[in-house]
Amino acid sequence: MTSRLYRAFLNDRFFTTKEALAFIPNKDTCMNTLKQLLNSGQIVRVRKGLYEVIPLEQVGGRKPAADKFLLARKVTSPYCLAYHSALEIHGVANAALYNTVHLASPKQFRSFSYEWIRYRWTPRRDLTGTEKAVWSTAQLIVTDRERTILDCIDRVNLAGGFEEAFKSLSSMRNVNLSRLYDYAIAQRKRVLFHKLGFLLSRKEIREGWVIDDAELGTFRKNLSPKIYYFLAGKGTGRLEKEWNLIVPANLEEIISFA
Numbered sequence: 001m002t003s004r005l006y007r008a009f010l011n012d013r014f015f016t017t018k019e020a021l022a023f024i025p026n027k028d029t030c031m032n033t034l035k036q037l038l039n040s041g042q043i044v045r046v047r048k049g050l051y052e053v054i055p056l057e058q059v060g061g062r063k064p065a066a067d068k069f070l071l072a073r074k075v076t077s078p079y080c081l082a083y084h085s086a087l088e089i090h091g092v093a094n095a096a097l098y099n100t101v102h103l104a105s106p107k108q109f110r111s112f113s114y115e116w117i118r119y120r121w122t123p124r125r126d127l128t129g130t131e132k133a134v135w136s137t138a139q140l141i142v143t144d145r146e147r148t149i150l151d152c153i154d155r156v157n158l159a160g161g162f163e164e165a166f167k168s169l170s171s172m173r174n175v176n177l178s179r180l181y182d183y184a185i186a187q188r189k190r191v192l193f194h195k196l197g198f199l200l201s202r203k204e205i206r207e208g209w210v211i212d213d214a215e216l217g218t219f220r221k222n223l224s225p226k227i228y229y230f231l232a233g234k235g236t237g238r239l240e241k242e243w244n245l246i247v248p249a250n251l252e253e254i255i256s257f258a
Contacts, residue, residue: 002056005033006042009053011137013067014074017049046114050074068117069135072101075119079105080130080141082122083158084168086148089133089140092171094164102158104143122158129183145172146180150187153195156231162248166255170204177215184222193222195230198243204255 008023009015017034024030034051037043041059043051052071054063069089072081083102087093099117103109104124111120129147132139143151149169152159159165177200184192197219200211227239229246237246248254 002042003033003037005030006037006053009051010055012053012070013137014046014050014052014071016051016074020051046071047112066115066117067136068101068119069140070138071114072103072119073138073140075103076105076107076109076121078107078127078141079103080124080127080143082124082143082148082151083155084152084160084164086143087152087159087168089135089142090145090148090172092168093160094167094171095160098160128186144179145175146183149175149180149199150183150192150196153199153230154187154189154192162231163254166199166202166204169199170202170208173208175209177209177211177218181218184219190222190224190226191228193219194224194228194243194245197223198230198240198245198247201242 005020005023009019020034021027021030024033034043038045041054042056043053046052046066052066058064069081069085072085073079081089081102082104084093084098084100085102088098101117101119102122103119104122104127106123106125106127108123109121111118113119129144130141131144133142149172152165152169156162156165159168180196184196197216199205200209200216200219205211223244225244227244227246229237231237231248236249238249238251239245240247
């Protein structure tokens with residue numbers, strides 16, 4: 001016989017102790033119920049205060065891998081899924097498998113792993129530039145296309161590296177360039193315009209996003225005389241004079257779609 005608590009969160013697949021206490025306000029009763037469900041294998045502990053519900057037909061057997069994004073939405077609040085996680089949710093990620101979930105939030109949590117997936121906290125005071133997205137049976141909060149683009153070129157390492165970021169962003173469609181420009185202005189980081197200009201001028205991006213000369217010029221007017229590096233590690237590279245930007249020397253080899 002299944003408990004009411006189990007049935008209440010079966011469709012959600014994940015729940016927190018706080019949610020359980022809202023359902024069963026008596027703390028002793030609630031904790032006893034959680035203990036019974038853990039002992040019966042109907043739920044498993046993801047981490048302290050967070051549980052996964054196991055469908056009855058899979059109790060005692062080998063359960064399928066947890067859906068990393070359904071789990072992620074229960075880790076902290078407020079939050080948004082960002083960087084490579086946002087690329088995945090928007091359906092443009094180039095890599096078939098990626099074992100880190102990036103959760104941006106003003107509320108810190110200790111990063112942890114569950115079933116070989118790393119759930120990583122990224123500090124973010126401002127959660128503007130987000131939207132709701134439907135994932136499986138739930139709604140998630142994710143950075144919108146334009147904020148995702150900006151985030152990924154700002155911290156390429158969190159987007160899976162230069163190659164992964166470029167190929168993924170090349171698959172983006174319906175990008176609002178005016179919104180992208182506004183987001184870049186709000187960040188007050190001049191280097192972003194150097195990176196954006198370079199990105200937007202690439203044939204793969206320019207054709208896919210349908211960018212004309214006037215739109216490209218809007219980004220160009222925000223350049224500074226200073227030379228920046230696309231990658232934080234610097235090292236060797238070549239100068240793209242149009243954008244005062246040092247890019248990887250083997251750029252064409254890296255971003256080849258062959």
